[in-house]
Amino acid sequence: MILIAESINIMSKTLGPAMRERNPKPIEEMARAEAEAGADYLDINIGPARKMGDELMEWMVNTVQAVTDLPLSLDTTNPVAMEAGLRVCQSKALVNSVSLQPDRLAAELPLVKKYSASMIGLLWGKEGMPRDANERCLHTVDLVYQANEMGIPNEDIWIDPIVSPVSVEINQVKSCIEFMSMLGEIAPGCKSTVGLSNISNGTPTQLRPQLNRTYLVMLMKYGLHSAIVDVFDSELVKIARGEMPEIVSLVHRMMDGDKPDLASLTPKEVEYAKTVRVLNGESLYSHSWLKI
Amino acid sequence: MAFEIPKTLYSGKIKEVTLGKGNKAITVGGETSYPFYLFEGKMPNLPRIAMEVWDCPPQEWAETALEPFAGVTDDPVAWAKKCLDDYGAEMIALQLVSTDPNGLDRGADEAAAVVKQVADAIDVPLIVWGTSDNDKDTEVLRKVAEICQGKNLIIGPVQEGDHKRIGASAIAYQHTVVASTPIDINLAKQLNILLGNLGVADEQLVIDPTVSGIGYGIEYAYSVMERMRMAGLTQQDEKLQFPIICNIAKEVWKTKETKISMEEEPTLGNAEKRGILMEAISATVLLLAGADVLIMRHPEAINLVREMIAELTAS
Numbered sequence: 001m002i003l004i005a006e007s008i009n010i011m012s013k014t015l016g017p018a019m020r021e022r023n024p025k026p027i028e029e030m031a032r033a034e035a036e037a038g039a040d041y042l043d044i045n046i047g048p049a050r051k052m053g054d055e056l057m058e059w060m061v062n063t064v065q066a067v068t069d070l071p072l073s074l075d076t077t078n079p080v081a082m083e084a085g086l087r088v089c090q091s092k093a094l095v096n097s098v099s100l101q102p103d104r105l106a107a108e109l110p111l112v113k114k115y116s117a118s119m120i121g122l123l124w125g126k127e128g129m130p131r132d133a134n135e136r137c138l139h140t141v142d143l144v145y146q147a148n149e150m151g152i153p154n155e156d157i158w159i160d161p162i163v164s165p166v167s168v169e170i171n172q173v174k175s176c177i178e179f180m181s182m183l184g185e186i187a188p189g190c191k192s193t194v195g196l197s198n199i200s201n202g203t204p205t206q207l208r209p210q211l212n213r214t215y216l217v218m219l220m221k222y223g224l225h226s227a228i229v230d231v232f233d234s235e236l237v238k239i240a241r242g243e244m245p246e247i248v249s250l251v252h253r254m255m256d257g258d259k260p261d262l263a264s265l266t267p268k269e270v271e272y273a274k275t276v277r278v279l280n281g282e283s284l285y286s287h288s289w290l291k292i
Numbered sequence: 293m294a295f296e297i298p299k300t301l302y303s304g305k306i307k308e309v310t311l312g313k314g315n316k317a318i319t320v321g322g323e324t325s326y327p328f329y330l331f332e333g334k335m336p337n338l339p340r341i342a343m344e345v346w347d348c349p350p351q352e353w354a355e356t357a358l359e360p361f362a363g364v365t366d367d368p369v370a371w372a373k374k375c376l377d378d379y380g381a382e383m384i385a386l387q388l389v390s391t392d393p394n395g396l397d398r399g400a401d402e403a404a405a406v407v408k409q410v411a412d413a414i415d416v417p418l419i420v421w422g423t424s425d426n427d428k429d430t431e432v433l434r435k436v437a438e439i440c441q442g443k444n445l446i447i448g449p450v451q452e453g454d455h456k457r458i459g460a461s462a463i464a465y466q467h468t469v470v471a472s473t474p475i476d477i478n479l480a481k482q483l484n485i486l487l488g489n490l491g492v493a494d495e496q497l498v499i500d501p502t503v504s505g506i507g508y509g510i511e512y513a514y515s516v517m518e519r520m521r522m523a524g525l526t527q528q529d530e531k532l533q534f535p536i537i538c539n540i541a542k543e544v545w546k547t548k549e550t551k552i553s554m555e556e557e558p559t560l561g562n563a564e565k566r567g568i569l570m571e572a573i574s575a576t577v578l579l580l581a582g583a584d585v586l587i588m589r590h591p592e593a594i595n596l597v598r599e600m601i602a603e604l605t606a607s
Contacts, residue, residue: 167478284523284532286481288489292531 001240002226004073004094005039006197008064010047019046019056024063031064037231038241041094042068044085045075053081061085073120073228079107086115093117096228097160098147099124100139109150118156120193121147129162132171133178136161137186144187154189158226163194165201166211170281173199173215177280180222191225199279204287209233214275216240217251251276300325300332304528306521307494308337309535311383311468311585312417313444318382320498320584321535326521327582328604338601339579342383342419343375344541344589347406348390348398354551356567360591368406369413376414379594385419385587386410387542391432392423404435411440419446419470419587421539426453437461446537448472449500452483459490470537472500475512477519477532484531498535498585505544505574513538517581535584544571545589572596579604 008030010016018026034042044060046053053076061072065088073094074085086093097120098108112119123130123139130136140159147157161179164172176194183192199215200208213236216227220239229236238244250269254260254276262270274290277283286292308322318340325333349366350358360379364370368386375381386407390398411418420436422429433447434457448470450458455471462469471487473479480499487497501520503513517536523529544550549560550567560566571593575586579601588594 282527284481284519284527284529285478286485286531287478288482288485292485 001220001224002040002193003038003231003237003240004041004043004193004226004228005034005037005231006043006045006195006228007034007230007232008042008060009045009075010049011045019060022059024066027060027063028067031067034231035068035070037234038237039070039231040226041071041073043073043075043096043228045096046078046081047076049076049078049081053078054084057081057085058088061088065090077104079111082108083111083115086111086117089115089117094158095119097122098143100126100143102126105146109147109152112147112152112156113150116156118158118191119147119152120158120160121190122160123162129164129172130175133175133182136175136179137182140183140187140190144190154187155191157187158191158193159183159187160193160195163196163198163215165203166199166279166285167202170285173279174281177218177222180219180224184223192223193226193228194219194224196227196229207287207290209236210271210275210290211279212236213239214251214272215279217248217272218255218276218279220248221252221255247272255280300329300526302333302525304525304530304533306524306535306584307533309468309495309498311419311444311446311498313442314415316415316417317444318417323521323525323582326525327580330605330607335605337584338605339583340382340585341575341594341597342385342417342585342587343379343381343591343594344385344387344587345371345375345410346387346389347403348396350389352546352551354545354563354567356550356564357545357589368410372410372414376416379591381416383417383419383585384410384414385421385539387421388423388432391428393425393428397428400431400435403432404439407436407445408439411443411445417446418443419448419537419585421448421470421587424449424451424472426451430454430457433458434461437465437467440467441465444468446470446498448537450483450487452479452486455483455487456490459487459492462496463491463493468496468498470498470500471534472502475502475516477501477516477523480516480520481523481529481531484534488531494534498537499532500537500539503538503540503543503578505540505547506570506577507549508543508547510574510577514577514581517578517583521582536582537585537587538575538578538583539587540574540578541571541587541589544574568593568596572600576600 071091073096075096095112095117099122121143123136161176200211278285278289306321306323310319320337322336347368364374372384390396391403445467447467449472450469471483501516520532524533575597
């Protein structure tokens with residue numbers, strides 16, 4: 001499991017101002033901390049960056065590369081900024097992201113090819129969010145075809161099925177898992193990734209990690225290749241590194257229909273079991289889901 | 293092979309809640325199937341209609357809605373009695389409009405005294421509805437609970453922001469609470485859990501999902517209510533197995549379409565019929581989504597809905 005660290009983000013209260021003021025110190029510290037926490041990639045999210053985005057992205061890439069050799073995921077909707085970043089990346093970068101809107105495809109695919117980068121293929125269609133697993137499949141076929149036409153091989157395409165919050169629409173949470181079970185057949189050789197933390201958007205802050213971890217394990221059942229995560233959640237990192245096989249086995253058994261007796265489980269297992277029941281739609285989400 | 297009509301598999305049941313006290317008390321809930329799916333389960337207690345009474349004379353009501361209550365709208369007790377005597381009301385819903393901090397801002401003691409007078413004057417269940425202002429509702433509804441001790445009023449809206457204090461008063465003075473959340477099933481479940489943790493008994497809780505009328509987003513309320521019933525009846529979600537109350541009259545009658553005259557808007561047709569039908573049809577939609585108690589205003593709209601309930605449950 002490849003972990004892409006999510007914390008270098010223009011939305012951050014400390015890093016946002018540092019980016020705008022070109023103050024390297026907080027950014028270097030965050031990059032070092034993410035690397036130490038076990039990240040495989042660092043995401044650099046500068047947002048839409050309409051003004052001077054190219055200069056900002058170039059500076060960000062250079063700033064981060066000064067303290068770590070980890071490969072980077074460049075996250076902006078501004079193609080000029082994207083190219084400025086790709087130009088100075090020292091290792092194979094990940095373009096985050098290419099979606100199916102025609103202008104995005106036209107702007108981003110040639111960059112992926114030109115810089116021999118990888119790309120996140122975000123399954124966001126012309127009409128927005130895919131409604132179910134089937135629409136995700138359609139979008140995948142379309143996106144992979146267009147990328148292949150441009151000469152980008154499947155191994156460089158990381159499909160992102162789009163995770164939506166548990167408290168918004170449970171059917172989307174289920175569709176995303178269902179789609180992951182189909183991806184291997186639809187697009188052999190393609191990789192996958194998700195913006196994991198979105199599953200817990202809108203839930204109490206201290207409870208978010210439990211949702212993130214459990215959903216990660218559920219997606220792992222179908223071979224999830226990577227995830228953009230809060231790499232400072234050490235339990236999540238342990239899961240990704242294969243250090244919690246009992247939990248993984250419990251979650252996967254439940255996904256196959258096993259209904260364990262909660263009284264026979266450890267307190268930690270109970271938390272995972274209750275969270276699986278919420279995320280697979282058996283039990284409706286509420287903020288107190290762990291307490292009932 | 294003969295064709296078999298597929299049947300929904302139900303694993304849960306809506307809890308029964310008794311509203312009010314004495315021989316006019318009313319039990320709602322108890323459903324074992326989706327609304328009016330009498331070929332799949334039972335509705336032991338039919339949906340009920342509470343007639344709306346305001347605690348101050350309405351200023352902006354449509355003429356159509358005022359006419360049936362001419363002469364009593366400045367006296368909540370007389371108004372409530374008229375609903376019982378002339379229109380056969382089975383329940384009264386007293387809207388404490390006068391306590392609105394952005395309106396008359398009447399104090400808790402004065403407002404509660406009016407509630408007490410109405411409660412003493414009628415023998416049917418009494419719903420008491422505040423203004424959705426957490427602080428003001430806490431003050432007013434706590435006072436109401438106290439001076440009407442033991443009458444098993446139905447008190448609401450109880451929201452996340454005031455559930456502890458109003459909920460505690462309801463427990464102490466033996467009333468039923470209306471758990472109110474803004475058209476969101478997850479939040480509805482959460483508030484029911486919180487009220488349960490506080491000690492509100494299952495038999496003292498009804499759900500207000502927050503509703504609106506046709507043309508104003510009723511489909512969202514419908515979806516949330518429908519999902520509540522799916523969770524409660526087919527997913528054994530105990531925290532959503534409660535009767536649902538819909539405060540629909542004030543939503544319908546505040547819309548432009550129920551107020552504007554035919555002279556001003558000829559294409560909308562007869563103003564009187566229009567308002568009545570908008571209320572009746574909104575209420576019917578909510579019944580089909582799972583409403584157990586409807587708070588309604590116009591006697592003719594109420595008659596239409598009563599007929600609909602009778603027809604849908606005729607054997």
